[in-house]
Amino acid sequence: MITIYPMLATLLDVFWYGVQYVLRLLFKQNAPTRISTRPGPLGRIAIIGAGVTGISSAAHCITNGFEVVIFEARPSIGGVWSQVTASSGLQIHSMLYRFHPSVWWRSAYPQRDEILSEIRKVWAEYDLERRTRFNTPVLSVTRMHPELTATPGSTRWLVNGVQDEIFDAVIVAVGTCGSPRREILPHADQFAGTVVHSSELDGETLRGKNVVVVGGGSSGIEAVETAVSHGAQDVHIVSREDRWIIPRNIVFDTLISLQRSTRGPISYLFELVVAIGHYRGAKDVLPLKRTIFDSTPVINNTFIKSVRHGRARLVRGKAAAFTERGVLLDAEVPDVDEEHSVSCRQEIAADAVVTAAGYSRPSLQFLQADLFPKKYTCPNLFLQTFCTEDWSLLLTNASYVDGIGTVGHFHIGICKPYSASRFVNPSSLTSIRPTRGEMKAWVNHAGGLDFITYMDMMSWLVRFHLTETRRLRWILFTFTGWSCSRVSTM
Numbered sequence: 001m002i003t004i005y006p007m008l009a010t011l012l013d014v015f016w017y018g019v020q021y022v023l024r025l026l027f028k029q030n031a032p033t034r035i036s037t038r039p040g041p042l043g044r045i046a047i048i049g050a051g052v053t054g055i056s057s058a059a060h061c062i063t064n065g066f067e068v069v070i071f072e073a074r075p076s077i078g079g080v081w082s083q084v085t086a087s088s089g090l091q092i093h094s095m096l097y098r099f100h101p102s103v104w105w106r107s108a109y110p111q112r113d114e115i116l117s118e119i120r121k122v123w124a125e126y127d128l129e130r131r132t133r134f135n136t137p138v139l140s141v142t143r144m145h146p147e148l149t150a151t152p153g154s155t156r157w158l159v160n161g162v163q164d165e166i167f168d169a170v171i172v173a174v175g176t177c178g179s180p181r182r183e184i185l186p187h188a189d190q191f192a193g194t195v196v197h198s199s200e201l202d203g204e205t206l207r208g209k210n211v212v213v214v215g216g217g218s219s220g221i222e223a224v225e226t227a228v229s230h231g232a233q234d235v236h237i238v239s240r241e242d243r244w245i246i247p248r249n250i251v252f253d254t255l256i257s258l259q260r261s262t263r264g265p266i267s268y269l270f271e272l273v274v275a276i277g278h279y280r281g282a283k284d285v286l287p288l289k290r291t292i293f294d295s296t297p298v299i300n301n302t303f304i305k306s307v308r309h310g311r312a313r314l315v316r317g318k319a320a321a322f323t324e325r326g327v328l329l330d331a332e333v334p335d336v337d338e339e340h341s342v343s344c345r346q347e348i349a350a351d352a353v354v355t356a357a358g359y360s361r362p363s364l365q366f367l368q369a370d371l372f373p374k375k376y377t378c379p380n381l382f383l384q385t386f387c388t389e390d391w392s393l394l395l396t397n398a399s400y401v402d403g404i405g406t407v408g409h410f411h412i413g414i415c416k417p418y419s420a421s422r423f424v425n426p427s428s429l430t431s432i433r434p435t436r437g438e439m440k441a442w443v444n445h446a447g448g449l450d451f452i453t454y455m456d457m458m459s460w461l462v463r464f465h466l467t468e469t470r471r472l473r474w475i476l477f478t479f480t481g482w483s484c485s486r487v488s489t490m
Contacts, residue, residue, distance in 0.1 A: 027101035029063040031126040041067035043168035043271040046159045051079020053397045054173035056100040059126040073137035080177040085202040091299035092161030093250035169392040177359035191322040198356040207231035214319045215356030223354045228306045235312040242287035243299040257405045257454040281308040295404045326350035378450045382439035
């Protein structure tokens with residue numbers, strides 16, 4: 001007898017393939033051929049980082065008439081995806097991770113190898129290989145003196161002090177995840193078991209073992225998922241702070257990203273829905289002090305199920321040191337009234353300890369300090385992307401702290417058409433390009449930008465174009481990326 005579930009799965013697959021086909025048809029721009037009729041590039045852009053953001057940014061710039069050079073410190077492209085285990089994958093639906101319009105996902109929740117494959121396809125299709133310099137860390141990005149610039153009001157940039165290579169703009173695409181953070185607890189030499197970082201779980205034998213995961217963020221939750229799937233006997237996760245875990249559901253995740261970050265009645269409704277539906281049978285792991293809109297939630301379905309079925313346990317507290325048999329920690333347990341918690345020291349036996357402190361944030365020290373005056377440092381930038389001292393320096397996905405949103409082609413691609421529109425029409429600088437005063441005033445009005453949602457970003461961009469009528473002609477280009485050259489001649 002044929003069940004309905006395979007049929008529904010097939011229909012959903014057909015639907016998502018159809019959506020991807022339409023998105024590619026509407027938004028994908030073909031890469032220019034090497035033999036091109038264009039008179040020359042509109043400008044030269046330095047892109048720092050060859051991960052998802054860097055490769056996507058470069059492809060957008062190329063199709064809109066700019067020349068790019070990609071600087072990558074590592075010997076390969078892929079960014080953080082080249083550093084994780086093969087079992088690591090998207091926590092959000094792939095339709096919310098369309099980092100470029102040409103992407104074609106085969107899975108709803110693709111894993112590392114499929115993601116890297118799509119990054120490489122964009123890199124190859126847009127002829128970025130010859131524009132990428134591997135093993136080239138950027139040590140300095142310097143603004144040239146105003147008297148040396150060819151166009152009044154425009155900045156020129158030097159990368160690594162190379163005088164004969166001048167750029168019109170710089171896109172910092174180093175992301176927020178650098179090298180794996182390895183926090184070694186005291187007395188590690190006394191521990192008789194195995195210690196491994198969450199990014200190195202491939203090949204580890206965990207079946208039948210007691211596993212302790214130290215770190216309660218996305219890396220830790222994913223490590224628990226891996227340990228349970230590999231047949232670990234008992235899994236504890238030690239977390240110093242609460243994070244909301246929301247369901248893997250494209251409808252719910254999209255709706256929540258379309259809310260403003262300011263606390264309102266709807267945000268309470270989302271928390272109520274998650275608490276009743278997602279956390280049922282696992283109320284002990286429900287966050288006690290944080291709201292969904294305080295920090296980036298973890299998107300995961302299996303962790304709550306593992307807690308519900310007794311295969312994983314959350315321990316709130318701080319890991320203090322290794323012992324011979326496991327991990328000693330300062331645990332927080334509910335007080336008698338269950339409204340407060342008290343700290344007590346306890347030991348958890350372990351055969352294997354997974355350190356899941358995540359990744360260190362990449363340094364931005366290669367940028368001049370005077371580019372970020374007090375009050376206007378990351379994440380407090382214009383539209384959380386543009387340096388308030390100079391609009392031709394972008395930190396795309398590099399100044400982000402916390403938020404809820406998508407990584408669709410809007411998330412990365414919108415900033416490229418937006419910035420391109422500042423180059424292609426130098427005769428209208430006063431109305432097209434934001435001034436330093438305008439950018440700083442916007443940051444002052446926006447307040448703290450350490451937490452944003454996708455709706456915040458979209459509303460910012462719409463309002464910016466509406467404040468000056470001469471900007472309106474760019475709004476279609478900004479939100480779709482269609483025809484940079486056509487808009488510039490209007």
